[in-house]
Amino acid sequence: MSICISYDSTFDGFLSAVFEIYSQHLDVESFVPDRDAGAADDLFQQRFRVEANEDSAMRLRRAIVNYAGEDVLNLLETAFLSEEAGIEMKILAFLRKLFTGDDPNYGKNPASPEMLPLYKLAGSVRHEAGGMLGMVRFSKAPGDFYVAKIEPKYDILLLMESHFSNRFADGNWVIYDAKRRYALLHDKTGKCRVVDVPDDAALVNAINTDGYTRLWQDYYESIAIKERENPKLLRRCLPVRYWKNLPERQAARF
Amino acid sequence: MDVREKLNILSAAAKYDVSCSSSGSRRSAPPSGLGDACPAGICHTWSSDGRCVSLLKILLSNACKYDCAYCVNRRSNDVPRATFTPKEVIDLTLEFYRRNYIEGLFLSSAVVGSPDATMERLVRVAKELRRVHRFGGYIHLKSIPGASEALLHEAGLYADRTSVNIEVPSERSLTYLAPEKNYGSVYGPMNYFAERKIEYGGSRGRYTPNFLPAGQSTQMIVGASGESDFQILTLSAGFYKQQRLKRVYFSGYVPVNADKRLPALTTKPPLVREHRLYQADWLMRFYKFDYDEILDAKHPNLDLNLDPKAGWALRHPEFFPVDLQTADYEMILRVPGIGVKSAQLIVSSRRYCKIRLETLKKMGVVLKRAKYFIYHPDIPAGVRQFYPEMIRPLLIAPAKSQQLDLFSPPETLALPAPAPAMPAAGRLPLALPAQPRLLAAG
Numbered sequence: 001m002s003i004c005i006s007y008d009s010t011f012d013g014f015l016s017a018v019f020e021i022y023s024q025h026l027d028v029e030s031f032v033p034d035r036d037a038g039a040a041d042d043l044f045q046q047r048f049r050v051e052a053n054e055d056s057a058m059r060l061r062r063a064i065v066n067y068a069g070e071d072v073l074n075l076l077e078t079a080f081l082s083e084e085a086g087i088e089m090k091i092l093a094f095l096r097k098l099f100t101g102d103d104p105n106y107g108k109n110p111a112s113p114e115m116l117p118l119y120k121l122a123g124s125v126r127h128e129a130g131g132m133l134g135m136v137r138f139s140k141a142p143g144d145f146y147v148a149k150i151e152p153k154y155d156i157l158l159l160m161e162s163h164f165s166n167r168f169a170d171g172n173w174v175i176y177d178a179k180r181r182y183a184l185l186h187d188k189t190g191k192c193r194v195v196d197v198p199d200d201a202a203l204v205n206a207i208n209t210d211g212y213t214r215l216w217q218d219y220y221e222s223i224a225i226k227e228r229e230n231p232k233l234l235r236r237c238l239p240v241r242y243w244k245n246l247p248e249r250q251a252a253r254f
Numbered sequence: 255m256d257v258r259e260k261l262n263i264l265s266a267a268a269k270y271d272v273s274c275s276s277s278g279s280r281r282s283a284p285p286s287g288l289g290d291a292c293p294a295g296i297c298h299t300w301s302s303d304g305r306c307v308s309l310l311k312i313l314l315s316n317a318c319k320y321d322c323a324y325c326v327n328r329r330s331n332d333v334p335r336a337t338f339t340p341k342e343v344i345d346l347t348l349e350f351y352r353r354n355y356i357e358g359l360f361l362s363s364a365v366v367g368s369p370d371a372t373m374e375r376l377v378r379v380a381k382e383l384r385r386v387h388r389f390g391g392y393i394h395l396k397s398i399p400g401a402s403e404a405l406l407h408e409a410g411l412y413a414d415r416t417s418v419n420i421e422v423p424s425e426r427s428l429t430y431l432a433p434e435k436n437y438g439s440v441y442g443p444m445n446y447f448a449e450r451k452i453e454y455g456g457s458r459g460r461y462t463p464n465f466l467p468a469g470q471s472t473q474m475i476v477g478a479s480g481e482s483d484f485q486i487l488t489l490s491a492g493f494y495k496q497q498r499l500k501r502v503y504f505s506g507y508v509p510v511n512a513d514k515r516l517p518a519l520t521t522k523p524p525l526v527r528e529h530r531l532y533q534a535d536w537l538m539r540f541y542k543f544d545y546d547e548i549l550d551a552k553h554p555n556l557d558l559n560l561d562p563k564a565g566w567a568l569r570h571p572e573f574f575p576v577d578l579q580t581a582d583y584e585m586i587l588r589v590p591g592i593g594v595k596s597a598q599l600i601v602s603s604r605r606y607c608k609i610r611l612e613t614l615k616k617m618g619v620v621l622k623r624a625k626y627f628i629y630h631p632d633i634p635a636g637v638r639q640f641y642p643e644m645i646r647p648l649l650i651a652p653a654k655s656q657q658l659d660l661f662s663p664p665e666t667l668a669l670p671a672p673a674p675a676m677p678a679a680g681r682l683p684l685a686l687p688a689q690p691r692l693l694a695a696g
């Protein structure tokens with residue numbers, strides 16, 4: 001009978017599950033990450049819990065690197081951050097083929113039926129992370145503290161860490177992912193850590209209270225060239241789902 | 255006048271300069287300083303006309319003493335004038351930067367006093383940002399035509415990029431429209447920077463300055479004077495080769511002044527033409543096309559209904575169909591419907607397996623367009639037959655008439671098998687376009 005594996009939603013948790021699948025010869029039909037735990041339960045399916053295990057995750061990472069290389073491991077992890085429904089099964093399908101070792105070049109081929117969708121998905125995740133570097137908007141809160149809120153489609157907060165740590169190396173700042181309720185917190189000594197945010201009222205209240213928001217909105221309005229207005233092009237470059245956290249688009253929306 | 259008012263006036267006055275790129279520089283944050291620059295550049299937002307906004311783009315002053323016909327800031331216009339103090343510009347830049355609104359500053363100015371006096375003020379702002387505030391973000395400085403070499407040199411030490419706009423694509427039109435300028439005053443700074451870059455580029459020793467790391471750009475107004483696209487592309491190809499410019503921008507003329515030397519105020523900006531020119535420019539920069547492949551004396555203007563890459567392909571049936579399994583990367587890039595990313599994917603995967611049509615689609619190849627130009631065992635021979643005069647309307651067909659996906663059910667194959675006689679256009683099962691549609695270069 002095929003089973004459904006529940007795990008803690010992390011990549012290491014997922015790798016640990018794959019490790020168990022191999023060592024116990026499990027026949028898996030689907031995965032349920034904890035973030036979806038509340039979602040409709042399939043009563044007829046057997047749930048099997050796998051806890052994240054650093055050691056098994058490590059061994060699997062090593063195996064992937066051996067068979068396919070560092071890049072592929074990185075690509076899988078990036079695709080995993082998409083949180084797309086069914087992503088675990090897609091990665092598992094790829095790993096299954098990879099580990100059979102039938103085709104020594106399998107891991108290098110970006111266009112195999114199992115790899116191409118993952119390749120594309122990782123591309124989308126990187127694309128969003130790259131775009132988000134420009135779309136984080138800090139507001140200055142009391143105490144020289146800079147606060148930003150984002151709601152990305154994919155779980156990309158940690159992909160942005162090094163960029164902001166380099167750029168604002170001696171600043172106090174926090175970037176808060178309101179969708180996943182956790183934040184990246186940086187202090188002026190250069191330390192950066194991840195924190196959960198069970199109650200975000202204080203954070204959210206600090207946003208856009210700063211006088212420069214107004215100046216930025218003004219600037220944005222005054223650089224538009226009326227004769228060239230192009231709402232379609234704008235939406236394509238800057239999808240509407242991001243506008244909510246961009247003060248310049250809020251003012252423009254009326 | 256407060257900063258807010260100045261910002262409104264001086265950013266509106268700068269908006270017709272289209273360049274806003276923050277690319278080309280790798281600069282790590284100075285010790286206990288603020289900010290860095292990343293080579294790919296970062297867009298922070300898009301203006302409502304769909305342009306990427308990356309820099310705080312403002313004029314230091316719009317009180318110009320010149321009188322260029324095409325410019326809002328010319329002295330004969332009755333517009334509110336304003337001038338920033340250096341401190342105001344610096345504060346705005348740093349505060350905007352800390353909030354991650356921008357990658358840095360794009361500072362330009364109308365000519366106030368002499369060209370040197372103007373240039374000197376621009377340089378002072380950049381110098382103070384770098385030296386006093388240890389600012390590591392991006393700085394783009396405009397070079398003022400006629401400024402002295404000493405000032406230009408200093409600008410190169412603090413700025414990532416500089417630009418001087420040619421504005422009008424022929425010298426005759428330039429002196430007609432901007433009587434105080436000539437090509438010499440524009441080429442002066444450009445050539446100076448190009449030579450210094452070569453001089454400093456050779457050896458990166460301890461004492462070689464990091465001079466103008468992101469190079470230079472320029473801008474041409476399109477549609478204000480009568481030059482052909484071929485003239486425009488020839489000129490920009492020259493800029494890329496001789497002055498080693500990083501970018502040439504085109505700005506479809508937006509009439510801002512009633513002036514008998516210029517198109518009437520009611521003229522719409524030539525946005526389609528501008529778009530085609532950018533596509534052509536893209537082909538030169540990323541697809542290894544030469545300007546005289548895209549246009550020539552016989553075809554002096556870009557086809558507004560068709561992207562220039564498809565245009566080239568249709569004029570050169572002798573190169574097609576291309577076999578994706580064996581063709582060079584450069585040739586694959588030339589197939590309409592295949593972009594840089596898919597071309598790379600094709601080349602890096604084809605040694606491992608035969609490329610299937612399904613896979614091509616998933617890679618992002620636009621088969622609707624590409625199929626006329628590639629050889630593939632699964633494409634019926636009829637499609638492969640190269641008749642430019644038949645393919646052209648199919649490439650510019652509006653989206654609606656392409657609902658009939660020419661691929662999925664093989665029975666609905668659009669083009670009849672090549673009969674000895676050419677099929678009449680009326681037999682094509684596709685509706686022909688009533689309205690030409692813009693197609694992006696694939």
Ligand code: SF4
Nearest residue numbers: 318320322325328364
């Ligand atoms: S020099 Fe000419 S283009 Fe420049 S601001 Fe003055 S009038 Fe405008």
